[in-house]
Amino acid sequence: MSESETEVDAESGEAESMDSPVERAAQQTPTSLPLRVEGLAKQFGGITAVDGVSFEVEAGSLTGLIGPNGAGKSTTFNCITGVHEPTAGNVYLNGEEITGLAPYEIAQRGLVRTFQIARELSEMTVLENLMLAPKHQLGESAIRSVLPGLRDDVVDQEEELRERAWETLEFFEIDHLATEYAGTLSGGQRKLLEMARVLMTDPEVVLLDEPLAGVNPTLEEKLLDRIHDLRAEGYTFLFVEHDMDVIMNNCERIIVMHQGRVLAEGTAEDIRNNEQVIEAYLGEDI
Template identity: 75%
Template sequence: MSESPPESSDAELADQTTGATRRSGGDFPLQVEGLRKEFGGITAVDDATFQVEAGSLTGLIGPNGAGKSTTFNCIAGVYTPTDGTVTFQGEDITGLEPYQIAQRGLVRTFQIARELDEMTVLENVMLAPRDQRGESLWRAVTPGVRGSVVEQEAAVRDRAWEMLEFFEIDHLAQEYAGNLSGGQRKLLEMARALMTDPEMVLLDEPLAGVNPSLENKLIDHIHDLRADGYTFLFVEHDMEVIMNNCDHIIVMHQGRVLTEGSAEEIRSNEEVIEAYLGEDV
């Protein structure tokens, strides 16, 4: 796991709900400005602008067709925006490939898990870290270099076991990923994402298809990771989960950001209510 964040300064606020330390004063690693995505004559995202605060669990919600998934895909590099910019840690990442964005510390999970079914759970997790020396054939066979490859592989294996233990799926380490339940796959996907040592994680409906027992476990893990300094942007259709767990919520409607605020503010916002009821805003 990542090192614990430094002790709070006077400029930081302790979140009483999760125990996490949130920075005040405009520390926003992810900034989306004027984002637009067109598919032929259809505009899926229309001038979306928002930012995500460091150390936060931020929800991104909206009725079906609001543009949430397209926005996620533009941020993660799956789609190239038609217009607008995505900035991460002060760097313009607009239009970069997904692996380039992941290398900068911004990773995502998927609504439908994408594990390698014919590899074991442990192998799936060990495969995630980038720049492994063993991936280079000449390094693996060159005397003097081979030793460092073995050392790195041992370190990766140790960390993989730590991840499996954290997500409580270490008992499945030698099971093929294709044999896992939907909920177990979501836990494995989170473990793989965290093995890349990211700064921020985009969660695309991480609770879809997960039974209530594993759902609670996954939410608890997300809060633990947030307390350890991770930042999350969270797309989820279960409004109860969003309202009870996110400290900031962004609402999209018809490709635009309709409003944003705390759970209490979103619950009482008439425009949000109308949007979810399918009425004109």
């Protein structure tokens, strides 16, 4: 690695890698993959919703997760993100096990998600929704209110967050809605808001649960453009979507679930030509 690709801390003498997202992806090992799921299972009483699911998601990728209704996709998402505690199996984020952690603990480690039905804070403005999302906020307290130096820290941080929130709203082209109450937005605008709020958390891995459901074609194109822009910057996405054209045209790798298990994995071409997938899900028309 050249000197231009490495910064050295003068005090510690340790080198900080400056590799690009593409270079990091090429160097990754099974223990350093952004997301790795091994033998994941979830039972609800006598019903097995997820049955020994294993897969990996590579750095900087847009990976699709598809399957018929009831295949276990949403339950898999819920187990990965801590909404449900798995009955069995393990989930790893950047080689660190996160199985069974609370959703906020997983989010603090850099794995966040959106929901099929956007969950905005309806009685707060769009701008306030974004400013609430970042981690490690100082916040107000009795001590900070009487000690000028500490209060200045809060004010400075809030100004920085406000500026960043405006930049994020501009990126998603919803800055004109900043002062609107989130509950007044259209379905598509709420999806954009949810994506913007996710970005404010500084995530490494983003799980998208049907982000295009109920979105008109214009906003759908805008959302996909933003997702590809973020992927080019090194973000990693796992993407549940029922629109096969979207999946086939945008995802480098596709995972197919059926009856709680992984039925097949591969490129769009692999999946199109997989007879098991055609029979179980895609149909002959594909």
